[in-house]
Structures are given as structure tokens and as C-alpha cells.
Amino acid sequence: MTRVFSGVKPTGHLTLGNYLGAMRRWASVDQYEADALFCVVDLHALTVDHDPARVRRLSRQAATLLLASGLDPELCTLFVQSHVDEHARLSYVLECVATDGEMRRMIQYKEKAAREQRRGGSVRLSLLTYPVLMAADILAYGADEVPVGDDQVQHVELTRDLAVRFNQRYGHTFVVPRATRPGVASRVMNLQDPTSKMGKSDDVGPGIVYLLDEPDVVRKKVMRAVTDSGREVVYDREARPGLANLLEILAACAGGSPEELSGAYASYGALKKDTAEAVVEVLRPVQERHKELCADPGFVEGVLRDGAERARGMARPTVDAAYRAIGLLPAVPAADAGGAVLRV
Numbered sequence: 001m002t003r004v005f006s007g008v009k010p011t012g013h014l015t016l017g018n019y020l021g022a023m024r025r026w027a028s029v030d031q032y033e034a035d036a037l038f039c040v041v042d043l044h045a046l047t048v049d050h051d052p053a054r055v056r057r058l059s060r061q062a063a064t065l066l067l068a069s070g071l072d073p074e075l076c077t078l079f080v081q082s083h084v085d086e087h088a089r090l091s092y093v094l095e096c097v098a099t100d101g102e103m104r105r106m107i108q109y110k111e112k113a114a115r116e117q118r119r120g121g122s123v124r125l126s127l128l129t130y131p132v133l134m135a136a137d138i139l140a141y142g143a144d145e146v147p148v149g150d151d152q153v154q155h156v157e158l159t160r161d162l163a164v165r166f167n168q169r170y171g172h173t174f175v176v177p178r179a180t181r182p183g184v185a186s187r188v189m190n191l192q193d194p195t196s197k198m199g200k201s202d203d204v205g206p207g208i209v210y211l212l213d214e215p216d217v218v219r220k221k222v223m224r225a226v227t228d229s230g231r232e233v234v235y236d237r238e239a240r241p242g243l244a245n246l247l248e249i250l251a252a253c254a255g256g257s258p259e260e261l262s263g264a265y266a267s268y269g270a271l272k273k274d275t276a277e278a279v280v281e282v283l284r285p286v287q288e289r290h291k292e293l294c295a296d297p298g299f300v301e302g303v304l305r306d307g308a309e310r311a312r313g314m315a316r317p318t319v320d321a322a323y324r325a326i327g328l329l330p331a332v333p334a335a336d337a338g339g340a341v342l343r344v
Contacts, residue, residue: 004030005143005177007039007081010058011050014065016209016279017188017198019286020252021149027070030147036076037141037311038066043081043088044134047127048116064300065211068289077314079307081137086315090136093322095129097166098158103128107154135159140315142175150187151197153179170325173318188249191225194241212287215280222246222276227268235262243268246275253278 006026008018030036042059059080071078081087103109109131113123126133138146138159146156156179163174188198192207199208209221227242235258237244247258250271265271293300324330 002034002144003142003175004034004036004145004147005039005138005141006030006037006147007041007137008062008066009041009044010055010062011045011048012058012199013210013212014062015188015198015211016249016283017149019069019211019282020188020249022147023066023069025147026066026076027072031071031076034145037143037314038071038076038078039081039137039311040066040079041081041134041137044130047124047130048112049121060300063304064293065286065290067293067300067303068286073303073307077307077310078303079311080304083304083308084311084315086140086312086319087133087136090140090315090319090322091129091133093319093326094132094135094139094162094166096326097162097169098129098132098135102158102161103131106131106158108151131155131158132162135162138177139163139174140318141311142314142318143177144175145180146177147180149197150181153181166322166325170322170327173322173325188252189241189245191221191245194226194245209279209283211283212290213283215284218280218283219276222279223272225272227272231267233262233265233268233271235259243271246271250275250278253282 006022008014008022014023026036026038040059040062042055045055045058063078063080066078067073109128112127116123116127134155135158138156139162146159148156156177160176160178163176167173167176190196190198190207191209206221206224207226209218213221225242225246227246228240230240233243233247234240235244235247243262244258247261250256251258251261253275265274320330
């Protein structure tokens, strides 16, 4: 069976973009058709200045929302990255295979480093190297497929390069994964700036629909979405990005294609109204289930504990094999240490 790995970073509240671009497919397709692992990648949240209490709070919220979106712990493995030591163990080994040039070519590093510098902050080394940790996240589990948005494809390509390089130098150890992308709404854009992704880490909220936004808040944000000059409702991602974003969101929520839907509207107002209602209805069951799960925190904790145990069992053999292949001496089990003799 195909093995799938993906994760969410707890750097902000999860958004409509996270749900339409990834989470809904994980729940409706991937957990049924693959051996699927889903991870709250909390170590990645430490690459920029952060509030520790907020990271913990958002990590729990992300796990709860993943369950609320339909992930079933009987069908998939859900866990928190920092609960499985193999991620950090493998990351350093892969840093010994990656190059400085590869890291500095990463588009997200360039963008995030520039943003940190504009704010007057320093750029952490972990921001440069976190694509290697992401590669470790994937390679530790022998994942065949990695469902990602457009902005993460470059990181999966790096993962492939590192896996191939390691296998060629030290012997076949890793499965070489491939990126998979959803169709419509694979990259939901900001409602106030349709040339930018609807990112959960953004500081400004009017253009971002969060999964836990109240229905009236969702309606207000969609009705105030930036559109384009002109009156005709047409689907043109390049020339009419605002309209295209609304049409893609409506198509993802209500069905159909953006091109077909564009012909059904004579005004921007009607399109916005229907899009807003479609988003409200898509989010309603997620919000209801989230409320139920928040009332039973022990259940979520149990899911994460069991998920981490399963994940460790999957990752440890691969990471141990990578340690042996690259030349590290195997650890002597504690029970055998007393009479062990080192042989070289």
C-alpha cells in the first residue's frame, strides 16, 4: 500500500486554505486509500521568534482540528513531531548530505529571511536548515507520496535529491518520494490580496478565513473580498485574480469548475454571497466536531500518544539503517553493555 506523509505547522490558526488545499483530502481520500501519517510539525514552528505557550496551544488546536476535519485514528496515524525523536536524529544526518547552496536557494527561506530582516529581527540558523528537517520528516517513514501545496513542492524536490544522493553514496536506504497536489483550490489566496497565499502565519486577518471563524465573520470577510475592475464575471487567474480566487473557493466548496461557475453569475455581489454561504456550510461540521473534541481533551491526548508510539515503530528501523550506512557505530543495548567488547 502507498504510504503518505504530510503535516501542518502550528505557527497560526488553521485557515480555509489549509482545509481546502490539504486537510479535506487527507480525511476523504488519503486515510482510506493509503497508509497515511499526519503530523503536527511543531519543531518547524521554532524557526522564527515565537511564544512558547502559543506554540503549545496552537499544536493542540491543530491536532484537534485535524480530527474534527475527519481524520480517524483507526485509519491513519496522527502525532506530534517533537514526540518522535527520530525526526531530529535523521535531520542531522541529512544535513551532512545537503549543501549550503541548496539551502540558500529555497524560495521560502529567501522570503521569510527577508521578512524577518525587515522587522529588524535576526534570522535563525534553523530557518535556513528546516527544509532538511522536513526531508527527515518524510524519509524517516519511507513515504511514497507527500500531498503539498504549490509553495512546498520545492522542498519535496530537495527531499528527493537528498534521498537519491544518500542512496548513491551510502547504499540504498530511503524511498524516493513524490509530491502530489490537489486540483481546484490547491492554493487559496488572501481575500484582500489575491496575489498572496492565505497563510496562517500572516499578521493581518481580514483576508484570511480561519476554520474557527464564526459564520457572520466568514460572511463579512468574503463579502469584503477584493475583486477586479470591470463588471463581467469571468475566470482568468492572471488578469482577474480576485474573481478567480472567489470562483475557485466556490468550486472547492460547492462543486463544479471555476470556468463553469463563472457563467452562472451576472454580478460580483451574487458571486460573493454564494461563496460566503458555501464556505459557512463547509466549515459548519468541522466547527461542531471541534467543539465536541474540546470537551474531551483526554481523547485527543490519547490519540497523540498512540500515534507517536506507532510513528516511532515505523521510523526507528529506517533511521537506524541510515546511521549504520553513513558510518555511525551502533549503540550497544543496555543489557549487553557490561560484557561488550569493541571490535574494529
